[in-house]
Amino acid sequence: MDHQQPQWGSGKILQVAMPIFKGVTTLDFVGPYEVLNCLPNVKVVFVSHSAGLYTDFGTLSIQATASFDQVPKPDIVVVPGGIGTLALMEDETFLQWLRKVHETSLYTTSVCTGSLLLAAAGLLNGLEATTHWSMYDLLASLGAKPTKDRVVRQGKIITAAGVSSGIDMALQLAALITDETTAQVVQLFIEYDPQPPFNCGSPDKAGPELVAKATAYVQKQSQRFMDQFNE
């Protein structure tokens, strides 16, 4: 615990900002949301360029209730990933906000390709970090040192691997901002006793043939999204 931690029941509420955007992967932030929103000392806000509805891929729409300038000093930032990060990496309004809030945040975190946004903002220079397994090279080109770990902590920056890893990250974060027992209560509450039907959730476990198939899938989805985005 290397930051001033509010104690359970102390009354200090931590604001958690989750930026959402067109092309966000919903599970990236809903995993952490469901964990952190259980904590009595947390208030989550969904933030974007303006308040309103944002769609992931045309199917699921989520409401942002605040604009970036309305959330200038969140205690914690959770940046999700998704195909939309490819556009957001060049969005100076967003990147400026991210740099600014990181100056005062207690923790700055990401899930999946959200780490590409931290890197594009210059926050990961020379630091170990992770991302979706298909994006290690892009993450490295932005100045970070990619690792295959599921959750990577460097000081107050925590990055998590692809999509579902946000749950693991958020439970670790929950322990940091409350205590282990509270985080365990949350893990039990969300009955997080995972039993994946296959042993193929990482490239190392999946093997080259499945990785090739999944890579082709990622490329097809990216193209589909970019076509939609540019319409």
Added chain:
Amino acid sequence: MDHQQPQWGSGKILQVAMPIFKGVTTLDFVGPYEVLNCLPNVKVVFVSHSAGLYTDFGTLSIQATASFDQVPKPDIVVVPGGIGTLALMEDETFLQWLRKVHETSLYTTSVCTGSLLLAAAGLLNGLEATTHWSMYDLLASLGAKPTKDRVVRQGKIITAAGVSSGIDMALQLAALITDETTAQVVQLFIEYDPQPPFNCGSPDKAGPELVAKATAYVQKQSQRFMDQFNE
């Protein structure tokens, strides 16, 4: 495979209906959504009493794009849980819809306390089923035979345990409606190689002290919601 299964690439699109409602637990349906929405033969629709925004607990709002009567014959139904199920269990409009769509569905599924809704609609009479660990007794009182398994299949009905278990359920379902390789590609794509920080995700693993704490938490949250609901 005891139902006629459309083949990968056959062109037949399966409609997956996910009912949402005030007090829904978002991760209950976003887990399955993220898995099933990856499949090329699936089109997900979020359905409720009318199209519009529905909030989980006042923080996160999701858009339903169709009303129940606009989705009369979905191929698959995924019923999420959440505190809001306590009100929905007595909602005849919803229960009638659920009974009706179950007559023609390929699969009727639930996550967490969504199984209480299947049971309230009379669909689980005498069948093994699961739910959030805090609700076994209520599920039994509605005619089902609760089991502690994470995913329980009885013919075309599949129920999953609390909150996060929907991911495991949906990957099994993905294999049923496509094939194992496709489901494995999806598991790798969402990098579902879970590494829970604690070994306490089920009551048996957590032990009585943590279960007591989590039970108190569930009761407090239920009360908070009901107060809000009745405002």
